[in-house]
Amino acid sequence: MNIVEIHALVGPSGTGKSHRAMTVAYENDIDTVIDDGLLIREGQKIAGSSAKGEPTALRAVKRAILVDPNHAQEIKEGIERIHPEKILILGTSVKMVDRIAATLALPPIGHYYFIEEVATQREIATAQALRNHYGMHVIPVPLVEVKDDLPGYLMNPLRYFLGKKTGHSQKSGEKTIVQPKFSAVGKLIITNQALAQLSQFIAGQVAGVARINKTTVSVESGNAVISIEMAGLMVPELRSAPQSIQMDVQEKVTLLSGINVEQVNVLMRSIERKSAAAAPKKQ
16 A cells, blocks of 8 residues: 555544544545545545444444454455545544554554544534434535435435635535434434425425426435426516526425435426416415
């Protein structure tokens, strides 16, 4: 291996390590991260499987520290394929990250970053509240990278933008918020009918919409496809209404429900004059 530097980000569970991992890596020119059983390079999954997919907290810990020899070997082989110069290992203690490095036969860790050094107390408290009250965990890879590993989980993509303290270079990417099965919060089930009602309400607020005639939702592997039939309103905003519906519904439904909205189809069935649209609706 040509790895020259091993770094570690250490902090108690639920303090926002995975959320901060990409920032720490970017600031220190580290393109490879090991977090919760995953080998990640530049935000893309290279090898392994997330501890968030385990049914119990104990099995999640075992997955994170690479107890399974086959899992550890998969990570080793992934490292051999990409030949990183630097690796950032995440863990809840110095002992944990040292153990992961030793299991993977990596050089000794040369620098330890602690969560208190890279996040404010307020940010840490917010992360802990989201974990304790809502069971929210962050995986520092795009949703598309982990959705097949975590079918049926409540997931939400989260865009991020990074900028170095020195210079003007910027980088953007995506993380995934997930509620694991071992979370103490329990299950949240959102029916297709509820998603349809939410989508219809959001679409109905868009300028240029006279009314929403029909909304259907299909969900497969945690991804939703929403179809909306509308009547347009003869106003200047009519031309942009369908695109505005697509943008608003995709963004707001994903944010409010945690379901990834893969596609929003909009069909304009008719166009009405403003006076007709303003007429009182029959109950």
